[in-house]
Amino acid sequence: MLKVKTISFSYHKNKPVLKDINFSLQQGEHLCIMGESGCGKSTLLKIIYGLLDLQKGEIFWNKNRVLGPKHYLVPGMDFFKYVAQDFDLMPYTSVSENIKKFLSRFYPKESEKRTQELLDVIEMTAFRNTKVKNLSGGQKQRVAIARALAKEPELLLLDEPFGQIDNFKKNSLRRNLFSYLKEKNIACIVATHDKDDALSFADKLLVIRNKKIIANATPKEIYNAPKEKYVASLFDDVNEITINNKKHLVYPHQLKMVEKPELKATVLNSFFKGSYWLVEAVLDEQKVFFNSSSDLQKGEKINLLIEL
Numbered sequence: 001m002l003k004v005k006t007i008s009f010s011y012h013k014n015k016p017v018l019k020d021i022n023f024s025l026q027q028g029e030h031l032c033i034m035g036e037s038g039c040g041k042s043t044l045l046k047i048i049y050g051l052l053d054l055q056k057g058e059i060f061w062n063k064n065r066v067l068g069p070k071h072y073l074v075p076g077m078d079f080f081k082y083v084a085q086d087f088d089l090m091p092y093t094s095v096s097e098n099i100k101k102f103l104s105r106f107y108p109k110e111s112e113k114r115t116q117e118l119l120d121v122i123e124m125t126a127f128r129n130t131k132v133k134n135l136s137g138g139q140k141q142r143v144a145i146a147r148a149l150a151k152e153p154e155l156l157l158l159d160e161p162f163g164q165i166d167n168f169k170k171n172s173l174r175r176n177l178f179s180y181l182k183e184k185n186i187a188c189i190v191a192t193h194d195k196d197d198a199l200s201f202a203d204k205l206l207v208i209r210n211k212k213i214i215a216n217a218t219p220k221e222i223y224n225a226p227k228e229k230y231v232a233s234l235f236d237d238v239n240e241i242t243i244n245n246k247k248h249l250v251y252p253h254q255l256k257m258v259e260k261p262e263l264k265a266t267v268l269n270s271f272f273k274g275s276y277w278l279v280e281a282v283l284d285e286q287k288v289f290f291n292s293s294s295d296l297q298k299g300e301k302i303n304l305l306i307e308l
């Protein structure tokens, strides 16, 4: 179990990046960390891995205390693996050699089997003999993930793991990777901007704002009852609508177009989204977004209803 106990960190004196962060994670659990760019997600991953020295607080993995570079010649805890945004691969060797680097040379058969298993997870079997320098950014990212899994860690730390991977590959890769981690009971912490990493695959979600954790619950709980616009905005184009002096946080799909006169609005713009249109409208001088099954024209008068 990971226990992060009231940790605070700053790169420069008097400029804290994280303050009094507390949370825990069970073996095999999957946690996502979300928050705006620069809120400290990568810093938190580096601290947990042991790449930075804490100013305050403690971190434990079971009974082992996680300590930073002041305490170790080679920083980074043995039972964790960390995949940074810059991958750190060996460019002049092949994909399979990069994965094998962390497997024992004394067990070539097992090493080969494990390499093949991981090539399947990242869907890169066809590239096993390709030199890493000839891969795209997204392919390198996938190799970095496989390499981190070569020697099964107890906790895997991933920083924007699918940031450079196209949508088509991203979905199947997510399914492969996260079911593989569950199967092997490997805990995982993912720093991400992508709501799909959290909504479909995380057991828990942490949201960071202004150096603090402002939400810590299941993704479903946070999505369904966001405490503030900042949190809801991580998932969608959220509307903050004031009606009779009361503020409502409403996702576009919760605002329905109806026949009977409800909330009167005028269409400003309509954006094609594939299976629906995202319509921008003005309602009582407030800009709102809602989903529509048909295209609407600028200036069209409509009635909206909030359906929470």
Ligand SMILES: Nc1ncnc2c1ncn2[C@@H]1O[C@H](COP(=O)(O)OP(=O)(O)OP(=O)(O)O)[C@@H](O)[C@H]1O
Pocket: 011, 012, 017, 035, 036, 037, 038, 039, 040, 041, 042, 043, 044, 191
């Ligand atoms: N090595 C460093 N030295 C000094 N300041 C740093 C360093 N690394 C990050 N920072 C600062 O610390 C803050 C948190 O950065 P961090 O990279 O952890 O944010 P993030 O949430 O991961 O951002 P992003 O989503 O853009 O990757 C930022 O203000 C950043 O400028």
